Amino acid sequence: MSAKQLPLFPHEGEHALTRQSSVSEAIAPFQHYLRLEGCSPHTLNAFTSDLRLLCEYFGDELPLGEFSTTSLTRFMDWIEQGRGIPCSRKSYARRVTTLKVFFKFLRNEGVLPHDPASALVQRSGSAPLQPILSEEEIGRLLAYTLSLRLAPKPDARPDLLVRLLLDTGLKKSECMALTPDHIQRDDPSAPILIIRHRKPNDIYKERKIALDPDWLTVLDEYLEQYHPPETIFDCTARNLEYVLRDTATGAGIEGKVSFEILRWTCAVRDYQRGMDLDEMREKMGLSRISWRETSDKIIRLAALQARS
Structure with missing residues (x-):
C-alpha cells in the first residue's frame, strides 16, 4: 500500500x-x-x-x-x-x-x-480577531529591548525572546523546550531553527525555520550572561510572560505583548511580505484543518492593518 x-x-x-x-x-x-x-x-x-x-x-x-x-x-x-x-x-x-x-x-x-x-x-458569527502589534509598536519594543542589552548591567534576555517570537512565531511550549542543539549554525549567514517534539509519534511535525543571523549575536550574549544548563530559557513559562509584560510596559505599550500576540504578529508580517500560505502553515506548525480558520484571520488582520 x-x-x-x-x-x-x-x-x-x-x-x-x-x-x-x-x-x-x-x-x-x-x-x-x-x-x-x-x-x-x-x-x-x-x-x-x-x-x-x-x-x-x-x-x-x-x-x-x-x-x-x-x-x-x-x-x-x-x-x-x-x-x-x-x-x-x-x-x-x-x-x-x-x-x-x-x-x-x-x-x-x-x-x-x-x-x-x-x-x-x-x-x-466570526470569531474576534487577535490583537497584533503595529510596525511602530514593534519599533518601540525592539528599541527598548536593545537599550536593556546595552545598559550598564546588560540583560539580553528580553531582546532574545522578543526577536525570536517576532521572527519565528513559536508557541510558548515550543519556546520553553528549545535547547542550543535546536539551532543549526553551520552557515552563520543563514542559521536554521529546528523545532523538534519529544514524542516519537510527533516526528513528522518537526520543521525548520530560518533565523535572523543577527539573532545569534544576541543568543551568545544571553548564554554568557545566564549560563542555562540545558534549555535556552531556564525558567518557568510564567517568568517569561512577566518578561514580556515588563518589556511592554518599558516600551509604553502595556497589555499588548504576549506569546500569542507576537505569534499572530509574526504571521501577519510573513503574509504581508508575500510568504506562500502553505509555507506559512508549516512554519506555524498547524494542521490543514486548523489552518482554514487561521489563514482567514491572518488575511483579515493584514487588511485591517493596511487600512489603519
Missing part, C-alpha cells in the same frame, strides 16, 4: 466502515485521520468529545448512512438550547466544525455517498 493509500484503520483486524457502521465505530479511524493531518492532542480530544455528544443525542445504534442535514441541524439546536448546559459561541462553532470535518472524512473515504454536514451553517 502506497503512502497515499493509507489504511482506514490504524490497527489490524478491524472491519472497514460502511453506511451501517455507528459513530462509535468511526471514532478510532477518524482519530487516526486527524493525527495524520497533524492535529494537536487538544483538537483531537475536543473533536472526540463532540462526537460522543452526537452518540449521546442519537444513541449509538443509528447507522452513519441515516444522518441527514436535518437531523444534524436538530442536534445542533439541542446543543445550543436543549441540553441544559450553556454553549458559548466558540464551542458552538467548533462543534459545527467537528461535524463538517467528520462527515467530509466519511464522504472522502467512500463510506457515505454524500456529506450531510456540508450544508450546516455557522450561526455564531
Whole structure:
C-alpha cells in the first residue's frame, strides 16, 4: 500500500466502515485521520468529545448512512438550547466544525455517498480577531529591548525572546523546550531553527525555520550572561510572560505583548511580505484543518492593518 493509500484503520483486524457502521465505530479511524493531518492532542480530544455528544443525542445504534442535514441541524439546536448546559459561541462553532470535518472524512473515504454536514451553517458569527502589534509598536519594543542589552548591567534576555517570537512565531511550549542543539549554525549567514517534539509519534511535525543571523549575536550574549544548563530559557513559562509584560510596559505599550500576540504578529508580517500560505502553515506548525480558520484571520488582520 502506497503512502497515499493509507489504511482506514490504524490497527489490524478491524472491519472497514460502511453506511451501517455507528459513530462509535468511526471514532478510532477518524482519530487516526486527524493525527495524520497533524492535529494537536487538544483538537483531537475536543473533536472526540463532540462526537460522543452526537452518540449521546442519537444513541449509538443509528447507522452513519441515516444522518441527514436535518437531523444534524436538530442536534445542533439541542446543543445550543436543549441540553441544559450553556454553549458559548466558540464551542458552538467548533462543534459545527467537528461535524463538517467528520462527515467530509466519511464522504472522502467512500463510506457515505454524500456529506450531510456540508450544508450546516455557522450561526455564531466570526470569531474576534487577535490583537497584533503595529510596525511602530514593534519599533518601540525592539528599541527598548536593545537599550536593556546595552545598559550598564546588560540583560539580553528580553531582546532574545522578543526577536525570536517576532521572527519565528513559536508557541510558548515550543519556546520553553528549545535547547542550543535546536539551532543549526553551520552557515552563520543563514542559521536554521529546528523545532523538534519529544514524542516519537510527533516526528513528522518537526520543521525548520530560518533565523535572523543577527539573532545569534544576541543568543551568545544571553548564554554568557545566564549560563542555562540545558534549555535556552531556564525558567518557568510564567517568568517569561512577566518578561514580556515588563518589556511592554518599558516600551509604553502595556497589555499588548504576549506569546500569542507576537505569534499572530509574526504571521501577519510573513503574509504581508508575500510568504506562500502553505509555507506559512508549516512554519506555524498547524494542521490543514486548523489552518482554514487561521489563514482567514491572518488575511483579515493584514487588511485591517493596511487600512489603519
